[in-house]
Amino acid sequence: MSNAEQTDTPEIPAGLTKPNEEETASQALQHDAANQGAKVGLTSDEIIIKGGKPLKGRIEVRGAKNLATKAMVATLLGKTPSVLRNVPNISDVRVVAGLLALHGVLITKGENADEWHFDPSNVEVAHKADIDAHAGSSRIPILFCGPLLHRLGEAFIPDLGGCRIGDRPIDFHLDALREFGAVVEKLPSGISLTAPNGLKGANIELPYPSVGATEQVLLTAVLAEGQTELRNAAIEPEIIDLICILQKMGAIISMEPNRVIFIEGVEELRGYDHKAIFDRNEAASWAAAALATKGDIFVGGVRQEEMMTFLNAFRKVGGDFDVHDDGIRFWHPGGDLKPVTIETDVHPGFMTDWQQPLVVALTQASGTSTIHETVYENRFGFTDALNTMGANIVVHQNGLHDESRRVKRREFEQAAVITGPTPLTAADVVVPDLRGGFSHLIAAMIAEGESKVSNIGIIARGYENFIEKLRLLGADFVFEA
Template identity: 75%
Template sequence: MNTLVEDAKNHGSAVGLPSDKVTIRGGKPLRGRIELKGAKNLVTKAMVAAILGDTPSVLKNVPNISDVRVVRGLLEVHGVVVEEGVEEGELVLDPKNVESAHFADIDAHAGSSRIPILFCGPLLHRLGEAFIPDLGGCRIGDRPIDYHLEVLRNFGAKVEKLPSGIRMSAPNGLKGAKVSLPYPSVGATEQVLLTAVRADGITELAGAAIEPEIMDLINILQKMGAIITVETDRVIRIEGVDKLDGYTHRALFDRNEAASWAAAALATDGDIFVGGAQQAEMLTFLNVFRKVGGAFEIAEDGIRFYHPGGELKPVIIETDVHPGFMTDWQQPLVVALTKAKGVSIVHETVYEQRFGFVDALVEMGASIEVHKECLGGRPCRFGQRNFKHSAVIQGPSQLHGADIEVPDLRGGFSHLIAALTAEGTSTVSNVGIIARGYENFITKLELLGADFVLEG
C-alpha cells in the first residue's frame, strides 16, 4: 500500500470516517450553515504547551480531527493524562507524571505528523531529554527540521542523530538565546516560544511569524505565567521564568477551514454561513473574495459567504506570511477561479510544491498552466530554484467528473470542491487525509445538501 493511501486510511479511521472514498454528483449549490471549532494550527501546539505547566490545563473548542488524535496519543505515551472535559470539544491535560517515551511508541503515534519536533523544548525542560523519530507531513514542499535542531542547539541542547531518529539532551539546562529566522517560519517561531518560556535568561527572536495562531499561542503561554513581548518588525522577546502553571483557554477559530468553505460557496454558486468565523482574522481573505465577485455578510456569530450572481472576476494573488494572503487559502480558491472570466495568476511564495493538486483540475477540464517563473508579483525565494510555483488560470471552464486521488490536506479539500462543482460524477479517494484538518467534513457536506455517497 502506498504511503499516501495508508495515511488516508489511518487519518480517516482515527476520526470515525467509514470510508476512504466518496462518490460525488456535482452541479448542486451548497447551501446552509456549518460550525467551526478551534484552529488545527493552534490547538495541536496548545496541547503540547500543556507539558510546560505544573498543573492541569483546560483547552476548549478542540476539533475532532486526526491531528488532534495524533498529539493526544503522543502526550499519553509521555505520561500526560488527557481526558474529555465537561463540554463538547473540551480537553483536560494533566502533565504531572510526564516521562520519557520509547522511539517505537513515538513513531507509532506520530504517523506522518511533524508535531513531535515541537515536543522537544518542553520535554527538555521537564525531563532533560527528548526523542523524535523521522518526521512526515503533507508533501507540499521542503519542511526541513534542521533549523529546528539548530534553534534547540542555540538554547544549549545537545543533538545526536541516530538511525531510528534524533536524541536530545540538556545536561546544563536551556539558556536564553538570540535567534534570527531567515524566513518567518510558523513552526520555527513555535519552537522558540515553547523552548524560551522556561529557559534561563532572555530570548530575542527576530524575523518571527505573527500569524493569529502564533498570537493565540502567546496568549496561552502568558496565561501560564510566561513573559512575552511582541515588538515591531517581527521581533519577539521572551523572559524565561522558573515555573509555569496550567491554562484555561478557548482556541481561536480555524480561519483556513472558514476560507475553504467560503471558496466552496463561491465555486458551487452556493450560500454558506460559517458559524464561528470572525472578520479580523479573515480580513485579507475577505478583500480577495470580494474582488473575485463573492459576497459576504458579517454577523456576531459568524460570516455568511455566498455567490451573488453574475460573472466572477479574475485576480492576481501572491501568497505570503501573515498579514498576507495565506498559502492554505489559495488551493480552494483556485477552484473558484476556474469559473472566473479571464486570466488569474497565483504566485506561491510559501511552499514550493503546492500546485500538485492542479493536475486533477486540468484532467477535469480546467485551463491551468504552472510555471517556474515568479508571475504576478515580486521575485521570491523559489524563483531561481526551478520549482513550478506560479499558476495561470484561464476561465471560465466547466469542470467535468473524474476519478481523483487526494494528494494532501488543502489540495484534497480543493478536489472535493471541484467534484461538487463539476458536471457528472466524480470519485474522490484518499479522503481520510482531509480529516487531518477538517472536522466532520462529511457531516457538513450533508448539512449543506451535497449529493454524494460514501463507498464501502
C-alpha cells in the same frame, strides 16, 4: 450518531504504523489516508459526489488545527492541569493526544465534547518505537522537543511526515534548539536531543518567518534561563493565541515592531484555561466552496479581523459576504467571477492554505488568474486532477516575473496560471494532501457527473466532521459510513 459525529474520550490512537519502506508513493498515501480517517471514525476511504448542486446552509468551525495541537503540546510545560476548549475533532488532534498519553499526560473530556483536560503531573520518557508509530504523518513531534528537554532532559523526534507539498526542512528548529544549548544527535531512526547543562536564553534570528520555528522558540524560551530575543518571527493569529496561552501560564513575552519577540525565562509555569482561536483555513475553504458552487454558506464561529486579507480577495473575485457577530455568510451573488492575481505570503499576507480551494473557484472566472506561490515549493500538484476534469491551469515550476508584485520573489517559488471559465467533468481523483484534497471535493461538486474522490482520510487531518458538514449543506454524495 454518524461516524462523522463521533466524539469518543481521547486515547492513544490504535493501529497506527508507518508505511513499509517498499511501498510505492501511491500506496503510502493510501496507508496514510486510512490511518488519518480511522482516528476520527471514517471507515471508508472514498466518497462519490454528484456535481451541479449549490452548497447552502450553515456550518460551524471550531478551533484551529494550527493552534489546538500546539496548545496541547504547551500543557507539558505546566505544573498544574490545563483546559483547552473549542478543540476540533480532527485526526491531528488525536495524534497529539496519543503522543501526550505516551509521555504520561492524563487526558479527559469535560462536560462538552470540545473541552479537553490535560494533567501533566506524571510526565515520563516514552519509548522511541512508540513515538515513531503513533506520530504517523504528523510533524508535531518536533514541537515536543523544548518542553520535554525542560521536563525530562531528553527528547526524540521520529522521521517527520505531513502533507507531500515539498520539502519541510527542520533545520530552523534544530538550529534554534542548539542555540538554547541542546545537543542534537541524528540517528537512523530519527533525532535524539539532550540538554546536559539545561537550556539558556538565546538571541535567534530566523532566516524566514517560519510558523513552526517561531512556535519552537516560544515553547522552549519560556522556561529557559535568561532572556531570549527572537527576530524575524512569524506573527500569524495562531502564534498570537499561543503567546496568550503561555502568558496565562505565567510566561513573560513581549512583542515588538518588525517581527521581534522578547521572552524572559521563568522558573515554572502553571496550567491554563483557554478557548482556541477559530480555524481560518477551514473557514476560507468553505467560503471558496460557496463561491465555486454558486452557493450560500454561513460559517459560524468566524471573525472578520483574522480573515481580512482573504475577504479582500474573495470580494475581488466577485464573491459577497456579510459579517455577523457569530460568523460570516459567504455567497455567490450571480454574474461572472473575475480573474485575480494573488501572491501567497506569511501573515498578514494571503495564506498559502487559502490558495488551493480558491483555485477551483478561479477555474470558473472569466479571464486569466495568476497565483504566485512563495511559501512552499510544490503546492500545485493538486492541479493535475483539476486539469483532468477540464480545467486550464498551467504551472510554472520556476515562477513568473511580474514587476507589480509586492511579495519578494523567492528562489523556490512556483506560479499557476488559471484560464476560465472552463466547465468541469467528473473524474476519479486521489487526494494528494490536506488542502488539495478539500479542493478536489469542491471540484467534484461543480463537475458534471459523478466523481470518486479517494484517500479522503487525509482531509480528516484538518477538517472536522467534513462529511457531516457536506450533508448539512445539501451536497449530493454517497459515502459508506
